[in-house]
Amino acid sequence: MAPKENQEDVIAAWIQGCVREDRSAQKELYGHFYALAMGICLRYANNKIDAASILNDGFYKVFLHIKRYDATKPFNAWISRIMTNAAIDFYRANLRFMNSEDILEHEYLQSDHFIYDTLNYQDLLKMVQSLSPAYRTVFNLYAIEGYTHEEIAQMLNISIGASKSNLFKARGKLMEMLRVTLNDQV
Amino acid sequence: MEKEYIDELFKKGLANSEVTYEEEHWTAMERRLRLRSKQIKFLWVASIASAAVILMTVFLVLWQPEVHRHSPAVSVTVVKPVKDTSIVTPHIKATAIHADEIKLKQERRKLNEERTKLPLAYMEKRVDRQRVLLPPIKTITWNIPESNQKLLVWQDLGVEEEDALGEKKITSVAQEDQLQPIQSKLKPYVTLTWAPDLTSVQGAERQSFSGGIGLLYTVPLNHRISISGGALYAKKNYSSPYSFYKPNVRLTWSEKPTNVDAACDVLDIPINLNYQFYQRGRSKFTASGGISSYFMLREQYHFAYANEAAYDQSVIDYEVRGQNNHLFGVANLSVTFERQLNKRFSIGIQPFVKLPLTGIGYGQTKLMSKGIAVSVNFKGGK
Numbered sequence: 001m002a003p004k005e006n007q008e009d010v011i012a013a014w015i016q017g018c019v020r021e022d023r024s025a026q027k028e029l030y031g032h033f034y035a036l037a038m039g040i041c042l043r044y045a046n047n048k049i050d051a052a053s054i055l056n057d058g059f060y061k062v063f064l065h066i067k068r069y070d071a072t073k074p075f076n077a078w079i080s081r082i083m084t085n086a087a088i089d090f091y092r093a094n095l096r097f098m099n100s101e102d103i104l105e106h107e108y109l110q111s112d113h114f115i116y117d118t119l120n121y122q123d124l125l126k127m128v129q130s131l132s133p134a135y136r137t138v139f140n141l142y143a144i145e146g147y148t149h150e151e152i153a154q155m156l157n158i159s160i161g162a163s164k165s166n167l168f169k170a171r172g173k174l175m176e177m178l179r180v181t182l183n184d185q186v
Numbered sequence: 187m188e189k190e191y192i193d194e195l196f197k198k199g200l201a202n203s204e205v206t207y208e209e210e211h212w213t214a215m216e217r218r219l220r221l222r223s224k225q226i227k228f229l230w231v232a233s234i235a236s237a238a239v240i241l242m243t244v245f246l247v248l249w250q251p252e253v254h255r256h257s258p259a260v261s262v263t264v265v266k267p268v269k270d271t272s273i274v275t276p277h278i279k280a281t282a283i284h285a286d287e288i289k290l291k292q293e294r295r296k297l298n299e300e301r302t303k304l305p306l307a308y309m310e311k312r313v314d315r316q317r318v319l320l321p322p323i324k325t326i327t328w329n330i331p332e333s334n335q336k337l338l339v340w341q342d343l344g345v346e347e348e349d350a351l352g353e354k355k356i357t358s359v360a361q362e363d364q365l366q367p368i369q370s371k372l373k374p375y376v377t378l379t380w381a382p383d384l385t386s387v388q389g390a391e392r393q394s395f396s397g398g399i400g401l402l403y404t405v406p407l408n409h410r411i412s413i414s415g416g417a418l419y420a421k422k423n424y425s426s427p428y429s430f431y432k433p434n435v436r437l438t439w440s441e442k443p444t445n446v447d448a449a450c451d452v453l454d455i456p457i458n459l460n461y462q463f464y465q466r467g468r469s470k471f472t473a474s475g476g477i478s479s480y481f482m483l484r485e486q487y488h489f490a491y492a493n494e495a496a497y498d499q500s501v502i503d504y505e506v507r508g509q510n511n512h513l514f515g516v517a518n519l520s521v522t523f524e525r526q527l528n529k530r531f532s533i534g535i536q537p538f539v540k541l542p543l544t545g546i547g548y549g550q551t552k553l554m555s556k557g558i559a560v561s562v563n564f565k566g567g568k
Contacts, residue, residue, distance in 0.1 A: 026219065030212055039203025052208075056215045063219065124199040143193035144200060171192050178192075 011075060018066045026063055036076065037083045043128055043140050044087030058086035084145065088155060091133040119181065127177045135170035142167050239405065239413060372409065375565040377402040381418065381538065383557025388542055390426035396555065397421060398454060404563075410462045414474070418454040423447075424553060428489070431549035443489035450547060453481040456518055468526035476518045478540065482510040485547050506548050515544040516553070524563070534561040 011032070017025020038055050045051035061082050069078055128136055137156065141147040142163075147155070149163045156163070382397040400418025407413065428443040458476030465471075485506040520538035527533060536559040542552035 021223075023216070023219070027212060027216070030215060031207060034207050034211075035203060035205045038205045039200070042203065042205070043200055052211050052214075055211060056218065059215055060218060119195075119199060121199060121202070121204050124196055128196065128200070139196075144197045171189060174192055174196070175188070 012071070015066060015069065015071070015075070018063055021063075029062075030059055033076075033079050037079060040080060040083040041087060042125060043144065044084070044091070044137060046129055046133070050090065054083070054087045054090045057090060058083040061086060084141070088137060091137060119178075123181065127174055127181075130177065131170055131173055135166050135173060138163055138166040139170035139174070239415075242405070372406040373565050374403060374405045375563050377404060377414070377416070377534075377561045377563045379418070379536075379559050379561040381420075381536075381557055381559035383538075383540075383555040385422050385424045385553060385555045387424050387426035387430045388552035388554045390424075390430055392425045394423040394425055396423045397557070398452075400454070402456070402561075404460065412460045412462075414456070414458045414460060414476070416456065418456070420452045420454050422450045422452050422553065422555070424450075424551070426551065430551050432545060432551075433549055444492050445490040446549065447488040447490070448485065448547065448549070448551075450485045451483040453483055454516075455479045455481070458518055458520075460522075470524050470526075472522040472524065474518065474520045474522065474536075477514045477543075478516040478518055480512045480515050480546055481508075482506070482512075482547050483508060485510065487548065504548075510547050512544055512546055515542070515546060517541040517543055520559075522561075530565050532563045532565075534563060535559075536561060 011029070014025045014029040014032070018029055034055075037058060038051060041051040041054040041058065042048065045054055058079075062079060069075065128139065131139065138152055141152045141155065142149070149160045149167075152158075152163045153160045158166075378399075378401055380397070380399050382395070384393040385396040386393045398418040398420030400416055400420075402414045402416035404412050404414040425445065425447045428446050431446060456476055456478040458474045460472050460474045462470055462472045487504045487506075489502055489504065491502075518538065518540055520536050522534045522536040524532050524534040538555075538557060538559055540553075540555040542554055545551060546553045
């Protein structure tokens with residue numbers, strides 16, 4: 001594996017190539033950050049097809065606005081933020097078009113947490129993807145990416161109360177799915 | 187405790203994505219980037235063409251021939267009779283006339299005089315025959331302001347003479363062709379248009395009353411062909427089953443709507459080529475074809491469901507602002523009947539159709555309009 005310093009130089013060279021709209025540099029950058037970007041898109045999408053659409057929407061924005069990238073900040077963080085925004089844009093219409101199904105309360109999980117620790121990436125991804133776009137987006141933003149409800153409300157153009165409510169419902173749904181998974185395993 | 191555990195479980199579990207690179211995703215990306223390059227090239231060509239049209243228009247409007255700007259004085263020669271010696275009294279009156287036209291008419295006059303035995307020559311003969319003195323020729327020069335030169339009109343009232351019996355008669359030296367009106371110059375003009383129409387989604391067979399109002403600027407290229415461009419603010423109403431909607435952002439509702447009513451505010455930017463195929467007197471017919479770009483300022487959709495009571499308002503009404511723009515997305519075809527009212531104004535009636543070249547709005551629907559526009563044209567300048 002190339003030393004870190006060299007890799008940063010290589011990425012910087014790709015970025016410069018992308019500024020010149022050099023197609024080979026664009027392809028290198030795309031390939032290098034594919035896994036990171038696709039991982040984010042899969043978490044926000046219903047399925048892999050939607051995730052691929054979000055991925056290319058995001059990379060299109062990356063190539064279009066790469067001149068605006070501030071080289072003093074990590075490129076990973078910049079590209080991650082763009083992918084998140086692309087996912088929000090992709091489902092923006094759906095954030096308002098959710099089914100108004102209420103979950104008033106949910107049962108607590110069993111205390112033997114170690115059982116859930118055995119769940120793999122694909123199991124967890126499948127559970128997140130099965131949430132409605134509104135629940136999934138808020139869960140991703142709050143629980144995985146660490147945004148506050150105020151920030152989420154601003155990003156999604158919803159109220160803080162709606163953000164909290166969606167997070168609560170998302171957790172409830174996920175607990176329900178974990179319980180079903182546990183029962184299946186038992 | 188439970189909340190934190192759930193969050194942590196998913197955060198850790200999804201941190202390391204198990205994703206393998208798929209070349210087909212890059213192929214799709216590359217296709218999109220290539221398409222963008224083509225669009226940029228097209229926009230450059232369109233911009234250069236538009237700039238050329240604008241420059242040409244400015245040139246046509248502002249450019250005046252050299253002679254118009256450097257003709258401070260006009261020289262007109264008249265024959266002034268000497269009192270009591272002439273039996274011939276030429277009556278020539280000069281009022282507003284353009285320097286070029288004076289020159290042209292003088293040339294014509296010379297030719298006419300040669301052809302019809304000029305009054306002067308005729309006068310000389312008469313004078314010689316009747317043994318009277320030939321009146322001296324005097325040159326009168328008017329200094330006519332530049333601003334008035336275009337308004338000048340030459341009038342030749344003819345030559346008044348006495349016949350042998352002492353009766354006066356006037357012999358006109360002006361020929362018929364000199365009395366023809368001066369042909370109007372090609373000038374750009376502005377059109378205010380109101381265009382009510384019936385709009386529908388192609389294939390849906392439901393028509394809704396819509397309409398627009400706007401301004402167009404037309405530049406004639408010659409006496410038959412002209413180019414028009416401008417902007418119209420249009421309200422497009424249309425209704426169709428949801429099956430005609432192909433939105434880019436897929437909705438994940440459990441039940442699809444049955445029908446959609448749309449009301450959209452659209453900025454229509456047309457560019458049309460016009461061909462005048464018939465003219466008689468003050469009336470003319472023009473056929474036009476062109477292309478419009480639609481900028482969707484606001485789109486409002488009302489979704490209807492089989493079981494509407496089961497849905498709340500947020501699922502029934504949807505609004506999008508400024509998200510969908512369609513460059514050259516609609517074809518324009520029309521025929522115009524135009525009637526000239528006076529030198530500056532004319533009115534027109536224009537049956538038209540607007541045909542979809544691409545999907546329009548959030549639903550990417552194929553919008554079609556047909557209607558009759560009413561317009562007033564104004565031609566500025568002198």
